[in-house]
Amino acid sequence: MTASDQSNQALSEIIESHTKDRGSLIPLLQETQAKLGYISRDAMQAISDFLEIPRVEVWGVATFYNQFRLTPLGKHHTVVCMGTACHLAGGKLILEALERELDIKAGETSEDGNFSLERVACIGCCMLAPVAMIGDRIFPRMTPFKAEEALIPYKQGDDKDAEH
Ligand code: FES
Missing domain, CATH: 1.10.10 (Arc Repressor Mutant, subunit A)
Structure with a gap:
């Protein structure tokens, strides 16, 4: 099948x-x-x-409704928390940095299918705000610069290293 x-x-x-x-x-x-x-x-x-x-x-x-996606998820699904704590700590700037870096908007998937980006509600680690996730990995206390840096191994296909 x-x-x-x-x-x-x-x-x-x-x-x-x-x-x-x-x-x-x-x-x-x-x-x-x-x-x-x-x-x-x-x-x-x-x-x-x-x-x-x-x-x-x-x-x-x-x-x-923001909750619905019209494109399949990318290989590296990336989410930015926009819950209250993360929003107050600059979540919007993190989202904008990732949108710029990936050249897609929240809710979209890159043309090569490698990345998708999404804004989500609280993911339960507010003490680490602002938080983003690439796949299963949590990135705490993000800054726009750290967000760009975090993508590098995934873009280079070295994401096995990025898991550790
Ligand atoms: S608001 Fe972002 S983890 Fe709770």
Whole structure:
């Protein structure tokens, strides 16, 4: 079974577990993203067909809420905490530095598929604010300069070293 078949099967299972009314739209999008990592065009079409609402309506809801991604995650998924403590400690500057350095905006994936960037709510280590994560690794007390520096091994493909 190809990855695409598996995605289609997962999507069918999600859709079949819902009732055919508009109130199912957001739960369908949430479950699709939780299972597939993002909301693909095919998923939007399938949800639109199932709910019998225009695809543009599904797209409108998916783009309205920050929680939904319309592109797959990159190999190195990078998140910046924008919870209260991190926001007050300069989280926005960290996000801007990463956006500049990766040449993508929050919610996007780089063209080569190596990086995706996202802003998230508190990740539970406020004492270390501002915090970012690349993959599973936490980067505490970030500065814009440290953010740029942290990316270097990942960009060079030396991310095994970066894990330690
Ligand atoms: S607010 Fe960023 S870790 Fe809690």
